[in-house]
Amino acid sequence: MRRWLLLPPFLWLLLLVAAPVAILAVIAVSEGSAGVPPFRPPLSLAEGWQGTLEPLRLLLADVFYLDAFLRSLLVAFATAALCLALAYPMALGIAASPARWQMPLAALVLLPFWTGFLPRLGAWIGLLRDGGWVNRLLQGAGLTAGPLPLLYTDAAMLVGMVHAYLPFAVLPLATVLLRRDRAVEEAAADLGATPWVVFRSVTLPLSLPGALAAFLLVFIPAAGEFVIPELLGPPEAMLVGRALWVEFFQNRDWPLAAALALALLLVLILPICLFQRLEDAGEARGSGPS
Amino acid sequence: MRRLGLALGLAFLWLPILLLVGYAFSADRIPFQWGGLSLRWFRALAANGRMLEAAWLSLRIAAGAATLAVLLGGLAGWALARFGRFRFRALFGVLAGAPLVLPEVVTGLSLLLLFVVLQGAAEAAFGWAPGRGAATVLLAHATLGLAYVAVVVQARLAGLDPALEEAAADLGAGPFTVFRTVTLPLIAPALAAGWLLAFTLSLDDVVVASFVSGPAGTTLPMLVFSQLRMGLTPEINALAAMVLGLAALLVGAAALILGRNGRVGDSAG
Amino acid sequence: MAEPLLRLAGITRRFGATLALDGLSLEVRPGEFLALLGGSGSGKSTLLRIVAGFEAADAGQVLLQGRDITALPPHARPVSMVFQSYALFPHLSVFDNVAYGLRREGVARAEIARRVAEALALVGLAGLERRRPGQLSGGQRQRVALVRSLVKRPPLLLLDEPLAALDAGLRERTGLELRALQRATGAGFVMVTHDQGEALALADRVAVLEAGRLAQLDTPQALYERPATRHVAAFLGAANILEGRVEPDGRVACAAGCHLRPAAPAGPPGTLAAFALRPERIRLLATGAPPAENGILARVKDLAYRGDGWMAVAALPGGGEWRVALPAGAAPPAPGAAVALAWAAESLAPLAA
Numbered sequence: 001m002r003r004w005l006l007l008p009p010f011l012w013l014l015l016l017v018a019a020p021v022a023i024l025a026v027i028a029v030s031e032g033s034a035g036v037p038p039f040r041p042p043l044s045l046a047e048g049w050q051g052t053l054e055p056l057r058l059l060l061a062d063v064f065y066l067d068a069f070l071r072s073l074l075v076a077f078a079t080a081a082l083c084l085a086l087a088y089p090m091a092l093g094i095a096a097s098p099a100r101w102q103m104p105l106a107a108l109v110l111l112p113f114w115t116g117f118l119p120r121l122g123a124w125i126g127l128l129r130d131g132g133w134v135n136r137l138l139q140g141a142g143l144t145a146g147p148l149p150l151l152y153t154d155a156a157m158l159v160g161m162v163h164a165y166l167p168f169a170v171l172p173l174a175t176v177l178l179r180r181d182r183a184v185e186e187a188a189a190d191l192g193a194t195p196w197v198v199f200r201s202v203t204l205p206l207s208l209p210g211a212l213a214a215f216l217l218v219f220i221p222a223a224g225e226f227v228i229p230e231l232l233g234p235p236e237a238m239l240v241g242r243a244l245w246v247e248f249f250q251n252r253d254w255p256l257a258a259a260l261a262l263a264l265l266l267v268l269i270l271p272i273c274l275f276q277r278l279e280d281a282g283e284a285r286g287s288g289p290s
Numbered sequence: 291m292r293r294l295g296l297a298l299g300l301a302f303l304w305l306p307i308l309l310l311v312g313y314a315f316s317a318d319r320i321p322f323q324w325g326g327l328s329l330r331w332f333r334a335l336a337a338n339g340r341m342l343e344a345a346w347l348s349l350r351i352a353a354g355a356a357t358l359a360v361l362l363g364g365l366a367g368w369a370l371a372r373f374g375r376f377r378f379r380a381l382f383g384v385l386a387g388a389p390l391v392l393p394e395v396v397t398g399l400s401l402l403l404l405f406v407v408l409q410g411a412a413e414a415a416f417g418w419a420p421g422r423g424a425a426t427v428l429l430a431h432a433t434l435g436l437a438y439v440a441v442v443v444q445a446r447l448a449g450l451d452p453a454l455e456e457a458a459a460d461l462g463a464g465p466f467t468v469f470r471t472v473t474l475p476l477i478a479p480a481l482a483a484g485w486l487l488a489f490t491l492s493l494d495d496v497v498v499a500s501f502v503s504g505p506a507g508t509t510l511p512m513l514v515f516s517q518l519r520m521g522l523t524p525e526i527n528a529l530a531a532m533v534l535g536l537a538a539l540l541v542g543a544a545a546l547i548l549g550r551n552g553r554v555g556d557s558a559g
Numbered sequence: 560m561a562e563p564l565l566r567l568a569g570i571t572r573r574f575g576a577t578l579a580l581d582g583l584s585l586e587v588r589p590g591e592f593l594a595l596l597g598g599s600g601s602g603k604s605t606l607l608r609i610v611a612g613f614e615a616a617d618a619g620q621v622l623l624q625g626r627d628i629t630a631l632p633p634h635a636r637p638v639s640m641v642f643q644s645y646a647l648f649p650h651l652s653v654f655d656n657v658a659y660g661l662r663r664e665g666v667a668r669a670e671i672a673r674r675v676a677e678a679l680a681l682v683g684l685a686g687l688e689r690r691r692p693g694q695l696s697g698g699q700r701q702r703v704a705l706v707r708s709l710v711k712r713p714p715l716l717l718l719d720e721p722l723a724a725l726d727a728g729l730r731e732r733t734g735l736e737l738r739a740l741q742r743a744t745g746a747g748f749v750m751v752t753h754d755q756g757e758a759l760a761l762a763d764r765v766a767v768l769e770a771g772r773l774a775q776l777d778t779p780q781a782l783y784e785r786p787a788t789r790h791v792a793a794f795l796g797a798a799n800i801l802e803g804r805v806e807p808d809g810r811v812a813c814a815a816g817c818h819l820r821p822a823a824p825a826g827p828p829g830t831l832a833a834f835a836l837r838p839e840r841i842r843l844l845a846t847g848a849p850p851a852e853n854g855i856l857a858r859v860k861d862l863a864y865r866g867d868g869w870m871a872v873a874a875l876p877g878g879g880e881w882r883v884a885l886p887a888g889a890a891p892p893a894p895g896a897a898v899a900l901a902w903a904a905e906s907l908a909p910l911a912a
Contacts, residue, residue, distance in 0.1 A: 002373075002465060003373070003376065005365055005368075005369070006365070006369045006373065006376065006382070008361075008362060008365060009362045009363070009365045009366035009369070009382075009386070009436065009440075010366075010378075010382055010385075012362050012433070012436065013366070013382070013385035013386060013433075013436070014385065015404075016401065016404065016429065016430075016433040017385045017388050017389060017433065018385055019404055020397075020400035020401050020403060020404040021388075021400050023400065023403045023404055023407055024396070024399065024400040024403055027403055037406045037410070086295075086299050086302070087299070088295075089294075089295020089296065089298075089299065090295055090296045090299035090300070092295065092296075093293055093295050093296025093297075093299075094296060096293075097293075097296075105296070107541075107545060108300060108303075108304075109299075109300070109303065111537075111538075111541055112303050112304070112307060114490055114537045114540065114541045115307060115533070115534045115537040115538070116490075116493070116494050116530070116533045116534070116537060117494050117496075117511075118494070118496065118511055118514050118515060118518060118530070119307070119310060119529075119530030119531075119533050119534055120306060120307060120310075121518065122310065122514075122518055122522050122526055122527065122530050123306035123307060123309060123310035123530070124306055125518065125521060125522040126309075126310065126313070126321045126322035126522045126527070127306055127309065127322065129322075129521070129522070131320065131323070132322055133309065133322055163302070163303065163306065166299070166302075166303060167303070170299070220391055220393070221393060221394070223393065224393020224394060224395050224396060225393075225394075226394065226395055226497055227496050227497060227515065230519065231515075231518055231519065240395075241393065241394075241395045244395050244399065245395065248399060248501075249500075254403070257399055258399065258403065261395060261396045261399045261400065264393055264395070264396055265392070265393075265396055268391075268393065272391045275391065276387065276391075
């Protein structure tokens with residue numbers, strides 16, 4: 001009887017998650033038109049198949065889009081790698097701190113996520129602009145004579161990305177490191193391993209699932225990121241998210257934007273599935289008989 | 291060594307935010323430049339009609355979306371944790387998790403296309419269709435929030451002894467009474483935390499809102515984004531400080547709730 | 560004889576390809592303390608959950624006081640259950656936990672207060688009404704769980720490993736309290752356990768389950784002295800298993816290297832027979848020679864002091880080892896010494912399988 005309670009969320013998800021993706025796929029094979037909305041349905045009762053593979057062909061043929069994809073994946077990879085490099089010592093620090101400090105420290109890491117995305121980007125704009133803090137510090141230290149162009153560079157974009165996504169990377173790592181069985185490390189030390197060898201041969205391998213989860217948790221959203229490159233990155237840095245935005249809002253080429261979205265989805269499907277499997281495995285471990 | 295890594299990481303996370311808050315009280319018209327203590331830009335903000343209007347709209351959308359998300363996501367999380375195997379469970383799980391992993395641009399574009407198609411269908415059927423705006427943003431944000439609430443509720447239930455609900459039934463409680471007297475009180479903290487999460491997500495979203503909104507539905511993040519594209523203004527700086535203040539309040543509330551939640555969880559284990 | 564409190568008839572439950580319960584039938588008498596004893600996978604917990612209504616049987620009937628309750632949902636069944644995890648509601652006080660079932664019955668407030676106070680006093684928890692379960696010790700939680708179920712005065716209480724979560728020191732005392740409570744309330748208790756000592760010490764009768772079937776249902780003494788099957792004998796502790804072929808004269812030629820003369824004929828000549836022989840039923844003879852029947856000459860391989868005596872491991876001429884309990888007081892034989900062992904015919908408990 002209570003099965004009926006499943007219906008509202010299920011129908012909602014079918015309508016607002018499954019159907020949109022299906023429509024996306026359909027419009028990716030539609031022909032653009034000057035009308036409103038600016039595409040022609042690929043299949044109509046009167047005229048039969050009206051679709052075209054032109055948008056998809058364009059994606060593969062035009063180096064511009066291939067470039068955008070490669071650049072996006074590179075930026076996402078760099079962001080995830082930098083996040084991981086910063087997050088690992090942070091997670092270790094949290095796990096190594098006294099038990100009553102662990103929750104507050106974890107909260108301190110997570111809090112910036114709750115403080116909003118745009119305010120933080122605003123802060124970086126203020127810090128990195130020509131007369132901003134960073135340039136004043138550099139000049140004050142006598143490192144540069146004039147202001148360095150820091151804002152609207154790849155570096156600024158990466159800093160913004162890492163700042164935005166770092167909390168996502170710390171959390172799964174800290175979870176894994178906090179849950180670990182210290183006795184295993186003590187056993188390794190007891191068997192003659194030095195602290196560094198214990199870390200390298202026991203702690204690090206055991207935390208790899210958490211590290212992979214952290215990496216993917218950053219990589220997946222970073223690959224489609226639009227706002228940060230737009231606000232901090234160089235104008236010519238065309239990433240998939242930006243290309244999609246431009247095709248949609250400026251060029252009003254809906255089929256091409258849909259094709260880009262579909263392609264992005266296909267590129268990310270592998271990491272997404274990998275991430276889901278990691279999550280399921282984690283859940284199975286977590287909810288086992290205790 | 292480990293302490294140092296943590297300290298540096300926290301400094302990287304917090305320094306820009308703290309500076310932003312500090313300089314919101316500067317009188318200088320150039321952001322991040324100290325011109326003496328002043329509430330000038332907060333007053334300017336209070337007089338900015340467009341900004342206030344957008345903020346009010348965003349708050350209403352966020353509250354509505356979070357409430358819808360808690361109702362639907364709570365049911366979804368409950369079903370995923372407690373209904374055992376049912377038909378299409380795998381599909382249901384994938385759909386409930388999808389908004390968490392889909393890139394924002396994909397979610398935004400696909401939802402917009404859905405709304406366009408529905409509008410077209412409504413026009414064909416009734417000769418009239420509602421325009422896009424606050425309502426479509428609300429639907430989109432409720433969908434995002436649903437996914438987050440479902441995860442939080444499912445995790446909470448997974449950490450609870452299923453025998454609790456059986457014990458209630460064994461003591462004579464019917465299915466509805468079991469839900470009202472045992473399940474609901476135990477997942478209430480997760481529902482509250484989920485509501486706050488969905489509320490914050492909605493208040494923070496630029497991309498999805500930009501896609502699905504219409505001319506009449508400019509949310510606060512959309513407005514802030516369009517201004518940040520020109521660079522940081524002291525008014526935006528003041529607004530950011532206020533958003534941070536609000537977020538801190540919400541997080542404080544969430545921490546209190548989750549803290550209680552944690553203690554209850556301990557006693558259950 | 561009075562009508563059984565609980566009658567299970569042909570209960571079958573399948574999980575996928577495995578048969579958890581295989582046409583199991585069993586009766587619980589009014590006011591009886593019955594233990595369901597079995598290893599993991601024996602089906603004992605599934606059986607309990609079927610009686611409580613959390614699992615549906617694929618076939619068979621559950622009758623409580625003659626009434627068929629097979630199709631009733633858990634909340635409509637008058638039986639109560641104590642969960643292995645106790646399943647105390649973490650968000651409710653001790654008082655509200657115990658009152659939960661009474662509130663569902665619509666008992667008046669004053670009556671609830673009276674009955675809860677009475678129940679808590681019965682188990683020595685008066686004064687802890689306001690506490691949350693998280694603020695109680697393991698033993699206190701167990702007692703709250705117990706009275707939460709008992710306060711409804713169910714005719715039948717089901718207990719799923721009620722002592723398993725307790726420290727060893729607390730277990731024996733709590734077990735005795737449990738039985739005193741059962742005697743005081745007069746309710747039928749069905750307790751699932753994997754601990755044979757617990758089952759033998761507390762229950763009026765013990766049902767040993769094996770692979771979804773009832774292997775033996777008997778009083779603890781009968782079960783211990785005369786296990787019906789090899790499995791029951793093994794499960795109830797260190798019985799020696801003697802096997803052999805029946806000879807034309809009715810004796811059994813034991814594989815260990817002796818002749819057995821059971822109290823009753825073991826079967827037609829030529830068939831295989833098996834017996835359980837408890838270590839404390841074997842005597843050590845002062846004379847150096849064992850009797851021709853029901854005796855054997857063995858060598859002491861090892862000795863272990865057990866406080867109330869010694870446990871000797873005796874190596875047999877035909878191969879294999881027996882355990883022999885030696886009472887305290889007598890000087891134990893030296894390891895390696897040859898000893899003559901003997902036992903009474905009645906001590907040989909024939910095994911069915």
